[in-house]
Amino acid sequence: MPVPEGLATALERAGVGPDWMLEVAEQAVLPVIHRRLDAGELYFISNQRDRTESVTATFRAGCASAELWDAVRGTRSALYSRLVPSGTVVELELPPFASAFVLLRRDAAEGAASATAPPLTTAARELGGPWTVTFAGDGQSPAPLTMDRPTHWSGPDAHDAPTDVKYFSGTGTYSTEFDVDGSVLAPGERLFLDLGDVRDLAEVTLNGQQMGVVWTAPFRVEVTGAVRAGVNRLEIAVTNAWANRLAGDAAEDRTGRPGAQIFEPGGPLLPAGLAGPVRLTGPLRL
Secondary structure (H helix, E strand, C coil), X not given: CXXXXXXXXXXXXXXXXXXXXEXXXXXXXXXXXEEECCCEEEEEEECCCCCCEEEEEEEXXXXXXXXXXXXXXXXXXXXXXXXXXXXXXXXXXXXXXXXXXXEEECCCCCCCCCCCCCCCCCEEEECCCCEEEEXXXXXXXXXXXXXXXXXXXXXXXXXXXXXXXXXXCCEEEEEEEEXXXXXXCCCCCCCEEECCEEECEEEEEECCEEEEEECCCCCEEECCCCCCCXXXXXXXXXXXXXXXXXXXXXXXXXXXXXXXXXXXXXXXXXXXXXXXXXXXXXXXXX
């Protein structure tokens, strides 16, 4: 006999709980896909909003260990999990428009990542100024800028930018120096650099060592091993899209560059550059 309330009610009466439940903030949009593998249960979770979402996920499947797979960085890491009567609970933080795979392993396979405790709380130290910004891009050569803190060189919040800066498209390199107490450099402790707001991608160099390129939130790179006690030299090379240069061509009635004809003189400019805050994150005593 059909159940008037629908399939969910029928399954609940049969003792079958939901495959997953997510505890999230209001108006969060987080679709989930579940696939069964030989190694265990694989769940894909996607954040569809332009905001960070803290997620408490309960999966019906049990597990011997849990892993977080990051397809953007090509990494997998141990994920702390706990068993409850309704399944397995994990905690996730998904940056804007980010996604992740959660693998619940049936067995503690050899070589599999595992975590037996929640992640340690970390502290963050914002890096102050001054910052110097130098520009390089396709025949454009704006003069360097000096900033108390990182800000976009163009866009709605760059009201005082010179004309050649606000229409610049290319790479702007933000440079600064900061001091680190040697006590935060204990062996086995990892340090990260969080860049904050980046438009559109950034390459990080610390003390002459390339730390990597980031192009999507969270704009964060690991700097363990590159940070040293005393003075550290940081360079963040930020490259923006071509739209602002084409808007500048339209404003200056220069239509020779392909694409300039589709822009209206005086049209809005896209945010470009680094707006931070730039923070060094690591152990609590940082």
